[in-house]
Amino acid sequence: MSINRIGLKLGAAVIVLMIVILVSSGLAVDRLFTNFYDAQMKDNTQEIAAHFATMAESNDTSSQSMIRAFAKFSDVKVFWLNDEGRILTLPGEKQPNLSFIRSRDTRRLLSGHSVAFQNHDVHGNRFYVVGKPIQIGKTTGSAIYIVSSMKKIDDSLQRLRNLLVLSGLGAFFLALGMILIMSKLLSRPLLRMQQMTDKMAKGNWDTRLQVGSRDEIGMLGHSINDLAASLQRYRDTRRAFFSNISHELRTPVTYLQGYAKVLTDGLVDSDKEKKQYLSIIYQESVRLEHLINDLFDLSKMEEGQIKLNMEWMDLKITIKTTVQKVKLKAESKRLSLQLDLQDQVPLIRGDRKRMEQVLLNLLENAIRYTEKGSVLVRLTGKKEATVLSVSDTGIGIPKEELPYIFERFYRVEKSRAREYGGTGLGLSIVKKYVEMQDGTVRVDSQMGVGTTFTLIFTHEKKQRRDGMK
Ligand code: ADP
Secondary structure (H helix, E strand, O other), rough: OOOOOHHHHHHHHHHHHHHHHHHHHHHHHHHHHHHHHHHHHHHHHHHHHHHHHHHHHOOOOOOOHHHHHHHHHHOEEEEEOOOOOOOOOOOOOOOOOOOOOOOHHHHHHHHHEEEEEEOOOOOOOEEEEEEEEEOOOOOEEEEEEEEEEEEEHHHHHHHHHHHHHHHHHHHHHHHHHHHHHHHHHHHHHHHHHHHHHHHOOOOOOOOOOOOOOOOOHHHHHHHHHHHHOOOOHHHHHHHHHHHHHHHHHHHHHHHHHHHHOOOOOOOOOOOOHHHHHHHHHHHHHHHHHHHHHHHHHHHHHOOOOOOOOOOEEOHHHHHHHHHHHHHHHHHHOOOOOEEEOOOOOOOOOEOOHHHHHHHHHHHHHHHOOOOOEEEEEEEEEEEOEEEEEEEOOOOOOOHHHHHHHHHHOOOOOOOHHHHOOOOOOOOHHHHHHHHHOOOEEEEEEOOEEEEEEEEEEEOOOOHHHHOOO
């Protein structure tokens, strides 16, 4: 067992606390009872002594026998001290142990003063002594000693102490057991979490913790499970991305090599064929450039190196220039490219170049994933926001895939990716750039009907005041 274990530390702290509390409360209870019993007993003895002295002073002949009877009944011993300072014993009574007689007390008693003190014999038995002068008329002729044994009290106190020690030990062992159970309950899930995170550190992100509680430990367990799940997804998409990337890179490079070799070896029959091969080389190099640009942008984003050049800009101009760039692509697929731009649209703050790239990515996707129909770019300026949307009548995106399409490297289906090309990076770049320009992006799609991407740029107060065109 390592000394650092939480259970051990907690247990040690609780046990120390328990010992301090038990010992101090035990001592307090013991003191309380001892004082209480002692005071009770001393008061009683004082009372009896006063009573006996009064009886003795009455000069009644029967007083001695009454006192003796009372003494027996009250469980005290009575001794008479005569005017010479000697203890009188009755005929037939054996001489008692008179170790409690002190000459200074005798003097005090015979001069009319009471004495009272506590003492103990050689065996440690405590007793309480009260001496009272007996005054006949105005003179003190003798005195009376009442000796009360404290054995019964001491026995009761001893029983009480035993009981206290026993219940203290019981409470201590109960607490010890509880601490052991608690520390096990507390440290077991933590140990499991530690083992799990160790596994995660070694790259095993498939295991999950069984979380049973809803407390802080349970919440930590859930967080670790979430972390493992997102790391797992990150690894899976990364793997898919690398295999896609190598495939995507290899395909154009193979084409480039193959057609360039055919051309350099002069294996072409006609100029038409030569032109066709050169066109393929051109298209593949464009594809390659696109891929490299995406990767470059992405790596810059990962490092947080992209700085935006924010300025007041008119989205209408951006739309027109970008649409111009994809016009040929749309025409080659016989898609109609439509614009629906509202006249008065507030300027927004953004980076022209990045905004163009956002729109280009959306338009290229719309054209790539649409076989027939149209692609529509719509711009509306409302009081609170400027809204730009790109809609197509393409294949659509399955509902369950929608939450993931903005993730880096994510592609809806592998087969789709092979068929249409693309890197799985376009939309993640779109989302990142839009958010960096204080906008939001959302998607609505229906399989076989089409997809609409909507960018919303809300106007702040200042923007609304300064930016109206
Ligand atoms: P890619 O480069 O593969 O297009 P994106 O990040 O741009 O990567 O898009 C992610 C995935 O979303 C794509 O693989 C594609 O399946 C899907 N997608 C994006 N735009 C559309 C669209 N307009 N219509 C249908 N599917 C789309």
